Amino acid sequence: MSERLFGLPVVRKISASVGERRLNELPVLVIDHPQVRAAVSLQGAQVLAWQPAGAGPAIWLSEQARFEQGRAIRGGVPICWPWFGPAAEPSHGFARLLPWELTDSGEDGAGVTLTMTLRESAQTRRYWPHAFTARVTVRLGLECAIDLEVDGDHESTAALHSYFQVGDIDTVTVAGLGKTYTDDLLGAEGRQEGSLTFTTPLDRVYTQADDVSLINDPGRGRRIEVRHHGQSDVVLWNPGKAGCSDLADGGHRSFACLETARINRPLVSSPGRPARLGLTVRII
Numbered sequence: 001m002s003e004r005l006f007g008l009p010v011v012r013k014i015s016a017s018v019g020e021r022r023l024n025e026l027p028v029l030v031i032d033h034p035q036v037r038a039a040v041s042l043q044g045a046q047v048l049a050w051q052p053a054g055a056g057p058a059i060w061l062s063e064q065a066r067f068e069q070g071r072a073i074r075g076g077v078p079i080c081w082p083w084f085g086p087a088a089e090p091s092h093g094f095a096r097l098l099p100w101e102l103t104d105s106g107e108d109g110a111g112v113t114l115t116m117t118l119r120e121s122a123q124t125r126r127y128w129p130h131a132f133t134a135r136v137t138v139r140l141g142l143e144c145a146i147d148l149e150v151d152g153d154h155e156s157t158a159a160l161h162s163y164f165q166v167g168d169i170d171t172v173t174v175a176g177l178g179k180t181y182t183d184d185l186l187g188a189e190g191r192q193e194g195s196l197t198f199t200t201p202l203d204r205v206y207t208q209a210d211d212v213s214l215i216n217d218p219g220r221g222r223r224i225e226v227r228h229h230g231q232s233d234v235v236l237w238n239p240g241k242a243g244c245s246d247l248a249d250g251g252h253r254s255f256a257c258l259e260t261a262r263i264n265r266p267l268v269s270s271p272g273r274p275a276r277l278g279l280t281v282r283i284i
Contacts, residue, residue: 008028045095045118048076052141052283059164063248078092081095082150084157095134102115114138115135136148144282150267150274152269157266159261161259162259164256166254177195179191181205190204201239205263206234212227232261237257262277
């Protein structure tokens with residue numbers, strides 16, 4: 001899927017390394033820079049691809065993703081906000097389903113920075129009664145950094161729902177998760193010692209995770225380091241063989257979702273004091 005993004009014709013040139021292209025119904029910003037190849041959908045301010053120079057693709061994107069207006073894109077790094085999960089409709093909030101405005105961009109020798117903005121509108125008030133301005137700043141180079149900043153006077157929950165590409169989920173281990181978690185599939189709390197392996201479908205919220213998580217991926221001979229900023233929780237998810245929508249048979253084997261989240265301790269925004277959540281990823 002990533003190679004398909006880079007082959008799309010350029011609709012509008014943003015800068016020397018950034019061009020707006022179109023994939024089915026959605027505008028996509030494609031980055032081709034000496035330090036990085038990447039792509040970001042303006043629907044949802046969603047990173048779709050990130051491949052630093054000298055490394056393979058790190059972000060997974062489903063071959064079955066539909067790229068339709070108002071439809072969630074399976075893969076990349078969806079922005080789940082202003083709520084996480086099925087707390088209200090639509091599930092995981094409206095931010096990932098609406099068009100964001102590119103409000104700033106820049107590049108230098110290290111990479112590209114993009115800022116996208118979503119503001120309160122008649123459409124958002126159908127789902128959520130609060131005034132707000134949300135900004136996502138994405139820095140793409142040898143590292144990938146995603147920062148969500150939310151202005152307003154409200155509480156919200158959120159997750160940066162990252163899909164990481166792996167060689168084979170059966171060989172992957174994850175460290176830095178802490179010992180306590182809530183298992184949403186079993187409806188129970190649990191404790192864990194050491195690293196996690198994906199032996200069954202998994203949907204866990206780790207409530208005392210470290211600030212750094214490490215995905216060990218022997219199938220690709222690498223580790224992916226995820227630094228969490230402002231999180232209260234780290235979510236780990238893979239649907240197993242049962243799969244999910246927009247996912248080919250067996251597609252679950254090629255990704256692990258490791259999410260930077262604020263669930264058990266909501267984000268609190270007040271006038272002049274925006275709430276923030278972020279992550280930084282690098283390949284080791």
